Amino acid sequence: MKLEGEAKLLRVFVGESDRWHGRPMHEAIVAEARRLGLAGASVFKGFEGFGAHSRIHSAKILQLAEDLPVLVEIVDTEEKIRTFIPVLDQMIQEGLVTMEKVEVIRYQPKGKNA
Template identity: 80%
Template sequence: MKLEGEAKLLRIFIGESDRHGGRPLYEAIVLEARKRGLSGASVFKGFMGFGAHSRIHSAKVLQLSEDLPVMVEIVDTEEKIRGFLPVLDGMVREGLVTLEKVEVIRYQSR
């Protein structure tokens, strides 16, 4: 089965060491998104980056970083994504959130 249409892409840029409720923040976000019935979430770990403080975080062997960049992506309807934003307000202390309009082509078995 093939489902198509317009949706919103929510991207959350945080640090690997960020925490919420005693667990990694990225994990807490994914679990909360699942609990609230969002379509799905994926977490990506970066090799290098910098954020608001302009400090480089890198996965180079000679320059070990304990706070690599992490990005959480969630795609769902605009209504569900916007409903999730207040939840993020209570979870993310420092980071960046972006929203984009996307076209979805989803393949799903019957």
Template identity: 85%
Template structure:
């Protein structure tokens, strides 16, 4: 698949403890994005953050949080990203989903 020029970056902010059908939500999102042929997805684990409930989730030596922030990023064409939004709507019960315009400089599989 070749992807270059204007594209969309979808960001999904969730918690490490969030689940979808018994598995970690971030894993389920990546698997579903791959199954639908989206260009790529990455998952990042945060050290600290808070969301709609204003409760701080933090990774500190004396206070181990079991629900650290997780960010899933997916890049593809606007058409594919918008089609994926309905899937995310069902999967993400609590979190934040954003989308922004990006310019793909290079995306080339080996």
């Protein structure tokens, strides 16, 4: 699959202690995105942040790292991203999901030509 031009960036903000059927939420989101054929997903772990409850979660040396923020980013066509949103609605009880327009410069799996 080759993806270039206008696309959508889906960002899913959750906590590292969030779970879906006993599995870390970020792992479950990536697995579902792959199962549904989205172009790709990346997971980033934050070292500090706060959410809806305004409680700071931090990985400072003198504090116990507890429920650090995790960000899952997925880029694909608008159509594919929009079909994935109802899946997230079923999975996420608490978190933030954003979507924005992006321009893909190049996405082409290695060894594949247009």
